Amino acid sequence: MAEVILKSVGKVYPGGVRAVQGVDLHVRHGEFIVLVGPSGCGKSTTLRMVAGLEEISEGTIAIGGRVVNDIAPSDRDIAMVFQNYALYPHMTVGRNMAFGLERRRRHGSLLRALLSPAYAAERRTESTRIEARVDEAAGLLGLRPLLQRMPRELSGGQRQRVAVGRAIVRDPAVFLFDEPLSNLDAKLRGEMRTELRILHRRLGATMMYVTHDQEEAMGLADRIVVMKDGLVQQIGSPSELYDRPVNRFVAGFIGTPTMNFIEGDVERDGNGLALRWPGGRITLPAGITLATARAAIGIRPDTLAPVADGPFRGTVQSIEFLGDRADVLVESSGVRLNARVPTDSARAMREGESIALGMPSVAHVFDGDGQRAT
Amino acid sequence: MKSLRPWFQSALLAAGSVVFLFPLWWMVVVSLETPKRAGAAMTGQDGVALWPADPQWGNYAEALAEMGSEPWVGFINALANSIVVTTLVVIGTVLSSSLVGFAFARLRWRGRGALFTLMLATMMLPGQVTLIPLFLLFRGLGWIDTILPLAVPAFFGNAFFIFMYRQFILQVPESLVEAAKVDGHGWLGIWWTVILPLCRPVTAICAVFTFIGTWNDFMGPLVYLHAEEQSTLAVALNSFRNQYGGLDDVHLLMAASLVTMLPCILLFIAAQRQFVEGLARGAVKG
Numbered sequence: 001m002a003e004v005i006l007k008s009v010g011k012v013y014p015g016g017v018r019a020v021q022g023v024d025l026h027v028r029h030g031e032f033i034v035l036v037g038p039s040g041c042g043k044s045t046t047l048r049m050v051a052g053l054e055e056i057s058e059g060t061i062a063i064g065g066r067v068v069n070d071i072a073p074s075d076r077d078i079a080m081v082f083q084n085y086a087l088y089p090h091m092t093v094g095r096n097m098a099f100g101l102e103r104r105r106r107h108g109s110l111l112r113a114l115l116s117p118a119y120a121a122e123r124r125t126e127s128t129r130i131e132a133r134v135d136e137a138a139g140l141l142g143l144r145p146l147l148q149r150m151p152r153e154l155s156g157g158q159r160q161r162v163a164v165g166r167a168i169v170r171d172p173a174v175f176l177f178d179e180p181l182s183n184l185d186a187k188l189r190g191e192m193r194t195e196l197r198i199l200h201r202r203l204g205a206t207m208m209y210v211t212h213d214q215e216e217a218m219g220l221a222d223r224i225v226v227m228k229d230g231l232v233q234q235i236g237s238p239s240e241l242y243d244r245p246v247n248r249f250v251a252g253f254i255g256t257p258t259m260n261f262i263e264g265d266v267e268r269d270g271n272g273l274a275l276r277w278p279g280g281r282i283t284l285p286a287g288i289t290l291a292t293a294r295a296a297i298g299i300r301p302d303t304l305a306p307v308a309d310g311p312f313r314g315t316v317q318s319i320e321f322l323g324d325r326a327d328v329l330v331e332s333s334g335v336r337l338n339a340r341v342p343t344d345s346a347r348a349m350r351e352g353e354s355i356a357l358g359m360p361s362v363a364h365v366f367d368g369d370g371q372r373a374t
Numbered sequence: 375m376k377s378l379r380p381w382f383q384s385a386l387l388a389a390g391s392v393v394f395l396f397p398l399w400w401m402v403v404v405s406l407e408t409p410k411r412a413g414a415a416m417t418g419q420d421g422v423a424l425w426p427a428d429p430q431w432g433n434y435a436e437a438l439a440e441m442g443s444e445p446w447v448g449f450i451n452a453l454a455n456s457i458v459v460t461t462l463v464v465i466g467t468v469l470s471s472s473l474v475g476f477a478f479a480r481l482r483w484r485g486r487g488a489l490f491t492l493m494l495a496t497m498m499l500p501g502q503v504t505l506i507p508l509f510l511l512f513r514g515l516g517w518i519d520t521i522l523p524l525a526v527p528a529f530f531g532n533a534f535f536i537f538m539y540r541q542f543i544l545q546v547p548e549s550l551v552e553a554a555k556v557d558g559h560g561w562l563g564i565w566w567t568v569i570l571p572l573c574r575p576v577t578a579i580c581a582v583f584t585f586i587g588t589w590n591d592f593m594g595p596l597v598y599l600h601a602e603e604q605s606t607l608a609v610a611l612n613s614f615r616n617q618y619g620g621l622d623d624v625h626l627l628m629a630a631s632l633v634t635m636l637p638c639i640l641l642f643i644a645a646q647r648q649f650v651e652g653l654a655r656g657a658v659k660g
Binding site: 099 | 551571
């Protein structure tokens with residue numbers, strides 16, 4: 001079983017900089033897990049520790065039930081796809097894909113093959129096997145016509161596919177992807193994302209993937225790990241993260257456009273609580289408990305809709321048409337609110353005019369420390 | 375700055391080429407002269423001839439036959455010695471300089487910066503300063519009258535080429551090294567299979583410079599190799615001097631010198647593209 005288990009994993013660089021702290025993560029066999037977060041959050045460092053390209057300062061990492069802290073990258077049964085593809089420029093596509101297997105072959109010596117016919121026969125069998133593996137992976141990714149080309153003769157998307165192909169050829173227990181799509185244009189990124197998802201389903205392999213793009217994470221992952229400042233903020237399925245973010249950071253990071261936050265003072269409201277903000281008073285959902293005097297309500301832009309009379313009255317600052325939807329920015333009592341509304345509804349609005357937005361039935365409440373109120 | 379007109383540029387370059395090529399052409403002319411006219415050309419009695427009056431093509435065979443004390447043997451020995459020494463020095467310099475350059479560029483180790491500075495400082499030392507200590511060292515090792523003092527130091531790197539390799543290797547993306555690690559290579563494997571093939575432009579410069587320097591080296595073989603059968607071509611040319619240090623057969627010396635120079639010229643022509651590309655790259659990124 002190709003599970004990856006991280007226990008209290010930390011990375012401290014010389015000079016005392018803590019890049020990663022106390023990461024606990026259990027990647028299940030065949031799972032597609034995406035590590036996401038802003039630059040410098042420690043996601044790539046975590047992946048590189050799994051790959052063996054960074055030393056592990058604290059904790060343990062186990063792959064397939066074996067602790068790999070002191071095991072060389074090549075012996076961890078992993079394959080890695082790098083952000084800049086890392087194809088060897090002086091080798092053809094075919095040789096790039098076969099390179100890792102060539103290194104592993106047991107009958108690699110040309111000299112011994114010349115001296116011993118038996119050895120030469122074994123060597124030929126191995127070569128045939130390697131060629132078959134390369135051909136199979138090339139077929140899977142549509143790379144067969146490119147096998148004799150040099151990397152410089154390929155487009156960005158083709159290079160990316162070769163990098164993925166090189167990983168597949170190795171048939172590893174775990175695939176590691178370090179922002180593999182970030183050098184591609186938006187259209188190609190979308191296409192490659194779909195291809196990767198299909199590939200994951202076909203191979204059924206364990207995959208760990210790093211990106212700073214939350215949309216990419218949402219599109220690809222079985223589960224997402226959100227990181228910030230070297231700490232794991234939340235681990236969950238895309239829908240869990242979207243629907244029940246554990247703190248303001250996750251709530252703001254996941255989802256496009258980003259969640260609106262309305263901050264204010266907490267007040268008693270009968271048996272429940274309310275939030276006093278410059279635009280008025282909002283009753284908080286029943287059953288919410290808050291230990292702080294300040295709090296914030298988080299509202300997803302696609303849950304805000306224009307109404308005749310609502311709690312958020314303000315001026316339309318801008319309207320961006322996106323096709324069937326439009327993003328409308330409304331300034332209400334000093335707070336900027338993003339609303340994603342149907343295009344028909346946006347057509348009726350004018351920039352500079354006053355409108356009202358209604359309070360949605362689903363809203364998230366965060367305490368003064370940014371933690372989700374329960 | 376306003377660029378020069380193309381025809382003026384060409385004229386300027388042509389004039390510069392004439393200045394550089396004239397000595398070579400003069401060697402060709404003198405090498406084809408009769409002994410009398412060649413001697414006159416040396417003393418400037420008949421002015422400078424730009425064309426041989428009666429080309430003596432036999433001068434070349436005669437020159438090579440007369441190199442050393444036995445006909446042809448001296449030349450063949452000297453040629454073989456030059457080829458062996460130069461090949462070893464080129465291989466040694468390329469392998470050791472690229473390996474050390476790789477270590478300075480990619481490996482993290484304590485004292486790396488200090489050692490790199492120290493290595494650069496050795497470039498300031500003129501060769502003459504270390505000549506006598508090195509001679510004493512090699513004599514102590516019993517290496518005098520063998521090619522070891524000429525070949526072995528090349529396997530310990532050359533500061534200038536180490537610097538060039540390091541600068542070039544710093545431009546190679548780190549992820550290539552990491553990909554090779556994941557593919558199962560150690561540091562030596564990464565150097566041999568990934569870095570060295572990528573360093574072709576630098577290797578071309580290193581090999582051509584080292585080849586020319588070693589092929590034409592007069593001082594080293596003169597100091598360390600004393601027997602005639604061990605001399606290299608550069609030293610063997612000296613046999614055209616008479617016992618008083620003068621030149622009796624200048625036409626033969628010129629003919630032999632041209633033959634000696636030929637491999638350097640051919641090598642430069644063969645490696646010209648890589649060579650110029652490497653120099654330009656060094657200038658831009660180094």
